[in-house]
Amino acid sequence: MKYPEPISKLIDSYMMLPGIGRKTATRMAFFTLSMDKSRVQEFADNLVSAKTDLRYCKICGNITTDEFCSICKDEGRDQSTILVVEQPKDIMAIDDMNSYNGLYHVLGGVLSPVDGVGPEELNIKLLLNRLRTNDAVKELIIATNATPEGEATAQYLAKLVKPAGIKVTRLAHGLSVGSDIEYADEMTLKSAVQGRREI
CATH class of the missing domain: 3.40.1360.10 (Dna Topoisomerase Vi A Subunit; Chain: A, domain 2)
Structure with a gap:
């Protein structure tokens, strides 16, 4: 069965994740459809935040939101x-x-x-x-x-x-x-x- 384009694209997006095949991606996509709109928005915001708000520590290369990670700052x-x-x-x-x-x-x-x-x-x-x-x-x-x-x-x-x-x-x-x-x-x-x- 051919799904409408928005759900097909969502399935394809989930399949980009490691270890996620078509069946699991389809299950995840349909679960996403059943979620409250505010929860979906929160999920999307968290994805964008993880990509835009994180950087690499200038000392060790760990992920952090600051210039230096908490481990490097811990004396x-x-x-x-x-x-x-x-x-x-x-x-x-x-x-x-x-x-x-x-x-x-x-x-x-x-x-x-x-x-x-x-x-x-x-x-x-x-x-x-x-x-x-x-x-x-x-x-x-x-x-x-x-x-x-x-x-x-x-x-x-x-x-x-x-x-x-x-x-x-x-x-x-x-x-x-x-x-x-x-x-x-x-x-x-x-x-x-x-x-x-x-x-």
């Missing part, structure tokens, strides 16, 4: 460690377990020559600049995902940072190969952070 955090992640969502997954109290740095992805992602496309220069200008940093914990690209990125960063005399560690392999940090359970994340190893 009570351990200034001697920086935990490097692929995406801002990884910070939330690790910080929610409350067993790491240091700083973070978001790369914005991983090295992937096949996809045209080299060192220049990642937030590596900002990280190296942070390490050069901050003598308090003693350890860099690399928490990229346990994928071939994540491992290659970890090795690349270790090779860049080790000559500066900063200890470089990697999350322990409590995370299974091919998994993403955001989907790991709390205990797996906790043991991975606590059992990190030098590379």
Whole structure:
């Protein structure tokens, strides 16, 4: 059956979301039709706000509404460690377990020559600049995902940072190969952070 254009477009829009196929998108579109107009407007406003009101922290690359994120502004955090992640969502997954109290740095992805992602496309220069200008940093914990690209990125960063005399560690392999940090359970994340190893 061919739906009217507005509902077809809404279904197509929902299908842009990761993991949403046509059936789920259709269900979501028809649910949206059943919602009160003010709720739909609130939903639309939240989408626009997330896109227009958020920016990246000038220090670490985390998402924020200000120039600097709340983690970078928190002087009570351990200034001697920086935990490097692929995406801002990884910070939330690790910080929610409350067993790491240091700083973070978001790369914005991983090295992937096949996809045209080299060192220049990642937030590596900002990280190296942070390490050069901050003598308090003693350890860099690399928490990229346990994928071939994540491992290659970890090795690349270790090779860049080790000559500066900063200890470089990697999350322990409590995370299974091919998994993403955001989907790991709390205990797996906790043991991975606590059992990190030098590379």
